[in-house]
Amino acid sequence: MPSFRRHRDPEGRMSLGDHLRELRNRVTIAAVAILLGAVVGWVYYNQIINALTKPLQDLQASRADGVVNINFAGMTDAFALQLTTSLFVGVILASPVWLFQIWGFIVPGLTKKEKLIARLFVVAAVPLFLAGCFFAFIMVPKAVAVLLGFTPEGAYNLQDGSQYLNFVLKFIVAFGCAFLLPVFLVALNLVGILPARAMLRSWRPAVMIIFVFAAIMTPTPDAYTMIFLASPMIALYFASIGVAFLLDRRKEETKPDWLDVADDEASAL
DSSP: OOOOOOOOOTTSOOOHHHHHHHHHHHHHHHHHHHHHHHHHHHHTHHHHHHHHTHHHHHHHHHOSSSOEEEEOOSTTHHHHHHHHHHHHHHHHHTHHHHHHHHHHHHSOOOOHHHHHHHHHHHHHHHHHHHHHHHHHHHHHHHHHHHHHTTSOTTOOEEEEHHHHHHHHHHHHHHHHHHTTHHHHHHHHHHTTSSOHHHHHHTHHHHHHHHHHHHHHHOSSSOHHHHHHHHHHHHHHHHHHHHHHHHHHHHHHHHSOGGGGSOTTSOOOO
């Protein structure tokens, strides 16, 4: 993973221009990684689209009558669908790169400890992100079966290809992002930015923000899908608070006694 040399003033602060240049560099690296992953998605598009539309195929096979499939209404819909699907695949495949770039930009320093935490962050975040995507992929057939189960008997159910893939892909990526919540919180706690007590005091606004995020990310207007996404996020939030309390207790036990001395008192050193 590339690292950036940060230019600081004598007081250790970075200028606004340095922040913007670093943001540009990190966004460029993440974008290139996503495009490379999108190439893989483009090459294996047929296999991917077959896997994503399998819930519709299974539902079609279980019905005695009616038609269940995706439909391309416009001439450019098939091309746009392949492009969108490839980009979503690129986001998933490039997750180690863009997650590292996000954390590298959030942490303002590049000390030895922070570099180690950045690597640990990626090691923990990537499996969780992929696990969230996989969990959503498993749940897609059940969500599709429930939503299309209200179709009257004998009616055709031709789904617009773009809308259907938007539903499935957003569902998968939303769960992947949701599973990243505890990693971000614990990582911020490790570098001393977010104490456990502050996380516990803020649980009410945090729950509200989680529900807002779930409402935005879920592709359907029903409340059930929103609750289905928000529930594990809330559980992961409180689990990260528990881990943060353990880390804070360990910090207190290993903290030198001279750090508790007031500024106007002489320490034992």
